[in-house]
Amino acid sequence: MEIILTHNNTDFDGLAASFAASKLYPRAIPVLAGKLSANVQEFMALHKDTLGFKTIKDIPSQQVKRVILVDTKMASRVGPLGQLTQKPDVDVHIYDHHPAGADDTPASQLVREDVGAVTTILVEILRRRHCRLTPFEATVLALGIYEDTGGLMFSTTTERDAAAVAYLLGRGANLSVINEFIDRPLSKEQKELLRELTSRSVVLVIHGIRVVVTSAELNEYVEGLSHLVHRLGDIESPDVMVAVVRMHDRVHVVARSRIEAVRVNTLLQPLGGGGHGAAAAASIKGGDAALTLEQLVRSLYDTIRPQRGAREIMSSPVKTITPDTTVDDAGKVMLRYGHTGLPVVEGDRLVGVISRRDFDKAYIHGLRHAPVKGFMSRNVITITPDTSLRHIQRLLIEHDIGRLPVLEEGKLVGIVSRTDVLRTLHGENMPVRYWTNFGSARAGEAAPVGTDRQVVDRMRQQLPPHILDLFDDVGRLADGEGVQVYVVGGFVRDLLLGVNNLDIDLVVEGDGICFATELARFLKGTLRTHEKFGTAVIRWGDQKIDVATARREFYQYPAALPQVEASDLRQDLYRRDFTINALAIRLNRERFGELVDFFQGVKDLEQGLVRVLYNLSFVEDPTRILRAIRFEQRYGFTIEPQTMGFAREAIARQMIRELSYERMVDELILILSEENPAPALRRLTELGLWEYLLPGLVWTPWVEVEVSAVPSMLKALAEAGLPVPQRPWVVYFYILARHLSMEGVCFVNDHYPLKQVMRDDLFKLHKEGKDTNQALMNWLRGDDPLSRLESILRDWSEEAILALRAGFSLPDTVRLFEAWRRIRETRPCLTGNDLKALKIPPGPIYARILNRLRRERLDGRLTDAGAERDFVRRLLQEEAPASETKGGNHV
Helix, strand or coil: CEEEECCCCECHHHHHHHHHHHHHCCCEEEEECCCECHHHHHHHHHHHHHHCCEEHHHCCHHHCCEEEEECCCCHHHCCHHHHHHHCCCCEEEEEECCCCCCCCCCCCEEEECCCCCHHHHHHHHHHHCCCCCCHHHHHHHHHHHHHHCCCCCCCCCCHHHHHHHHHHHHCCCCHHHHHHHHCCCCCHHHHHHHHHHHHCCEEEEECCEEEEEEEEEECCCCCCHHHHHHHHHHHHCCCEEEEEEEECCEEEEEEEECCCCCCHHHHHHHHCCEECCCEEEEEEECCCHHHHHHHHHHHHHHHCCCCCEHHHHCECCCCCECCCCEHHHHHHHHHHHCCCEEEEEECCEEEEEEEHHHHHHHHHCCCCCCEHHHCCECCCCCECCCCEHHHHHHHHHHHCCCEEEEEECCEEEEEEEHHHHHHHHCCCCCCCCCCECCCCCCCCCCCCCCCHHHHHHHHHHHCCHHHHHHHHHHHHHHHHHCCEEEEECHHHHHHHHCCCCCCEEEEEECCHHHHHHHHHHHHCCEEEEECCCCEEEEEECCEEEEEEECEEEECCCCCCCCEEEECCHHHHHHCCCEHHHCCEEECCHHHCCCEECCCCHHHHHHHCEECECCCCHHHHCCHHHHHHHHHHHHHCCEECHHHHHHHHHHHHCCHHHHCCHHHHHHHHHHHHCCCCCHHHHHHHHHCCCHHHHCCCCCCCHHHHHHHHHHHHHHHHHHHCCCCCCCCHHHHHHHHHHHCCCHHHHHHHHHHCCCCHHHHHHHHHHHHHHHHHHHHHHHHHHCCCCHHHHHHHHCCCCHHHHHHHHCCCCHHHHHHHHHHHHHHHHCCCCCCHHHHHHCCCCCCCHHHHHHHHHHHHHHCCCCCCHHHHHHHHHHHHHHHHHHHHHHCCCCC
């Protein structure tokens, strides 16, 4: 015989888990071995025949060969039949979600998971086995999960509990029935006990944690103490709650915790209690309520440690302004430091706070030059460095404010913002000062993208040995100098994407220039420093290493060049353009390869998104719009919708007009330097950016054909062994400029910082391009000699020729360049010394003779030195009479 047992004072989770186990073990009998909670008792009064539960007296204990325990691992809590688990011939299986304890029953099979309800574990097994459930059965199982998770609201609730409920609802679970039995009206006795507990409750603040304790004495037993404690918790909203109630001859203790710092199962363990870290209970026969409560309070004072408060999360030092600061200047400070509010101080005294909303209202009403004292809030709520995080939350919520100045002995020492609290609550501001995207993987499993192990593996697989050695040296040197060093930016992005990139940018939390000096000395490399920006460049063989002090950048006005001040790694990464470029890998030896990801850049890499780090990113630096397009097209990503909205807004406000043309052409060159810039240039067209970059350019299908043809052209030249331009971007630039009007060409030459040779090429392409292209076509179709081609292409650069030929026949272009190479490589056999040996007086005539010889060789009429000498002699003889007649030599 097999039986299923659960704990005394059975709740819906125990009942539902027992029923679920009966479906997993069809021969097992579910047994109600003790008292039932009040709502379960009412439910069973209606449904006991349907569920098939038996009582102890129905079980012949000598025939039991297997005991299945659910919602407990302690045989002492399941009544008299629990003694069967001690028999050597009885097999024990356990399904539970409570932490392990010293009194746990040994079992041949133990399934214990950290979920909100044990029923969740059993529902998952039923689902995997494709067990059919009727709507009524689904309702019973959902009752167990809903009750033990507080309707999925308790802190112990997991996504697995929610998924199990969703599955049961899909099988017809009835929420009306669930609500009827979980949210039962209180009986008269329960109402009286709740009033007693409320009136006797005492609030204790222990190291910033709000604890409510209460007690009561009754002559009779009242059901549902845990439910009453839950109700009282809704009224008092404490962090921790403990209720001690003597009923008849027993003391009952119920404890609840809403914070990780206090685990009430540990608190009640000395009393023989059990449960979770968030909910636990104990029952003591013959105990004393007052003494028990006193013991628990002492234990709370002994075990609760000081919690993180204002001192740990505040920002310091604080940027402040004076009452006479103008609204306009206050706005610039907010923009500079990314703040949404500023304390106003007069001397050492805090006199007010001005928020972004105050600033916006004053600005709208044309009061930008008025002092802030007319708009600041003077009734300032402040805190001390020891104020707890929970109390800070309450103040922010109750007063609907975004920041709390921190005062110590009357002086402003820091400020806590709503953002600081959110970062702390949601894991972005971990005790190690940053959130790292890594975790441990099980043996034999591939580590997920972003783990430190996989980062190190990728570095070993993708990087050449000398770079790995370099990083090892950097880590050792950083440890010796007592600084933290990270490789950041595009190198990390491309490492995770599996793209080759050896552009190394190091960020130092400390003195970057001092570290760079030591690194350059160690590597025996050359060093160039920029004291103003706290940066340095090391040249180490062919490798360039950029080293920077961790810094923040701010913009005094939209599109301005950034100003710089020292900061930490987070602020350094926050100043960057996109989340995918705000990644860092730590190089210090102890935590080598640790991936730092404050802004979910790894997630955006995996999803293929280009996302800015803050709303004003494109306003502060509109060149980031062009960079967003470049990265989007390079990697086949998508500009994240909200980021695209910010870009369109910045374009509509014509922020790009604030940029210098030097910065614009730099970004355009980077786009044109991509392997195939056509998709990015098409995206520029979609966003209406040509009017800023190349005014008058119309992106037509033919322009796209020409631009798209260049990669194939360059590839064909390389495969033919012909020279390829060192700067392919110039070819693309010339193609675009060819389609401008003369006014557009003049605009480009007047505004863009181009070299003179490029200016000349642009005018030449515009004035002579069409005729030259026709001449080239005629040469290709005819049988003119090479000298004719030389006369056509004389003074044309390779880039300009390619720009002329883009979109035309690829074989013809290769043929042209093969001919052009022959032209450039062709030299006469004779030199100036040979002409001197022929008794020709030195002078300009040498150049004329050698050019004639070169043309004759190009056209195949001269093939060796002898023929060239004969040609020179004939030339001199033919020209001699003319020279004598006209008084000069005109070869």
